[in-house]
Amino acid sequence: MDYDEMSYRILALKYRPQTFDEIWAQDHIKETLKRAIEQNKIGHSYLFAGPRGVGKTTTARILAKSLCCVKGPTINPCNECKTCQEIAASRNMDVLEIDGASNRRIEEIRELRENIKYLPTSARYKIYIIDEVHMLTTEAFNALLKTLEEPPKNVVFILATTAPHKVPGTILSRCQRFDFRKATVDEISNRLAWLTKKENIKITPEALYAIARRADGAIRDAEVILDQLWAFCPEGITKESVYELLGIVPSSVFEEYAELLASSDERGLVEFIDKIFASGYDTIEFFAGLIEYFRSLAMLRLGFDAQTLELLPDEFTRRTKASQRFDSETLLIIISTLCSTEEQIKRSLLPKILLEVVSLKLAKAMKSSKANSPNLNNHQDESLARIFKDLLSHLRTKKLPLASRLELATPQKLEGDTLYIQFPKNHSLNRDHFEANKSLAEAILSELIKRPAKIVSELKETALDEQGKSNPQKAENEQLKKIGKVFEYEEVE
Ligand SMILES: [Zn+2]
Structure with a gap:
């Protein structure tokens, strides 16, 4: 995201989940954690792995509140006591949030180990949340490992990372690991629908879906985008405004390209590319969208449904029809040709010419494959x-x-x-x-x-x-x- 994220965090902050039940789309994790709390089987170290914006730190804070709340340990922290409120605001003395990226040296971990010796000041547990733990240096990891090997009583480590493969095996083997998954487009658009209703934001279902798709599994990103759109279109958010603000190329553009390609209309393709470049779409955005579009056609030929492909009913119908203009093999050729050109397009000073050449080559390939197989389009x-x-x-x-x-x-x-x-x-x-x-x-x-x-x-x-x-x-x-x-x-x- 290249715009200023911080100024559009009002919704994301306001609706940040405060209890396990409010966590969206990570059912397997919250149920396991709730059970552990209820059965009083709290581990010494947890690893929360998963992409950005899916709720790792949020879950870590809720776990901390559950353990430290004056009414706890409980699966429903009260969110009212001093401890709960301090943890929510990241200023509780016993719940320390450390950013692995900026505290990656051994000195900081040594300091942490010194600090661990002291008992919790007010809370029941001392909890260390180390974000982006994979950024620690080798020495820092070694120091951390010593602590994990002999954990003091009532200390819980929650290590969060977007790159678990960069965390040493010796650390991983001492942690109970939870893999946070990306939210689906449906889950995100449901969440946004709920949120817009609460805030009385006028928005069309297509616009919700477009935001959800762009967020790529990160609910927080979706909320930030929604916040920004709300500021720009207070009178109501439409699909068009989402497309315009985020620079999304509409599906109809790819449909037109596919149709020209299917009919091997070489002249039409050149004119189309000229139009695309004149209309100011971002070349890389257009190209990535084109690959994604043809991929969905290939998946439709394999019989995947709208839900799996995260397509709206109307898109599903249109694309199914478009997919019948190509056979599976041709689609694979188109996709692999486009993919192998993507890097060149990104670096090229003349992306337009490159796109023309690739398109004409594909059109020629279409022509000859049609000649070889009379049933290509049937x-x-x-x-x-x-x-x-x-x-x-x-x-x-x-x-x-x-x-x-x-x-x-x-x-x-x-x-x-x-x-x-x-x-x-x-x-x-x-x-x-x-x-x-x-x-x-x-x-x-x-x-x-x-x-x-x-x-x-x-x-x-x-x-x-x-x-x-x-x-x-x-x-x-x-x-x-x-x-x-x-x-x-x-x-x-
Ligand atoms: Zn509380």
Whole structure:
């Protein structure tokens, strides 16, 4: 975030969770901690690991209050006693918050070890919250380790870090570790919806979602963004104002690009890129958004749903439609090409030309892949081919001769519950055999499409068996057909 965070922290501070129940999206952690407090099984050292802005320090303070509250130890600190209030304001003598980044030298840890010898002045426990603990120097870690090895009674260490892999194993092994996760877009937008209702902030659901997505799992960031938007748009926050303030490129821009690419419109792409650069979008922002967009198309082709992809219903519909303009392989080529260009774009003095070149290359690739595969843009055909392939491979394990007969046929369409297939004209005998024994194939197909299915076959009018001579796959099928003849007796039912 490049704007001044500090001046927009009013909401984040006002709604900072004060009890375990108010902690958002970290259920597994708060339940475990509550149980430990209730059963009086407090450890000597905890490690809170996780990305920034997900509530590590907040949870550490609540744990400190729970242990030190005059009515405690309790899972519901009163938040009213002197101790609770001092801890909330970070000025309790017995709950020390140390920033690992600025107190990373051995001297500071030595001082801490000296300090530990003294009993808590007023509270029940002495609690050390060391933030960004991975920043400590090796010497400081060694000094800390000695303390963790022989912890004085009633001392609790809470080490917080965004980079647990940088914390020495010797320290990790002495801590009870909690991994804080990023909040989902849904969780963040629910939190923001609750908060805006409390504060009477007018905001549209799309705007909430856009903020939640930008916050990338950090609830605190989302609250800071909301605060800033509220200051700029006191009369009401819309999706457009979020996009404008945060420099987010709207989805429709990527849709337009994808459409031009799908139709290999080279001239259109160049004009589009010119328009993008003229409209003042941040190049890197645009490029990252483009990669993200094509990734979502690829995920949609794999059958992921709107919730998993964190898409709004409208976006889901539009992108599903767009995804059908590309086959999975082409999408992978587009994504990997864009990804490998990202670094160059960031460094380039001529990002526009680079983007033009990449786009034209992709458009050319689209053109040639379309020429190679007439079904490129047809989702229906692709899934038909897949079902037919699955049917064959299942059938092969059950009845090879029947499978090798079916292999001679070409799937035409899957309409409702009926699969239509076509045998070459000169394979009428094979077709007859298939027809006589097709119930097994129909049973397998029913399982595959999860509803009762039929297979209807016909003979193709023009003979295509000439192809068999040049096509190794067909030649192999001929071979299988012969094998089928040998096993003929198997097919008698
Ligand atoms: Zn209290």
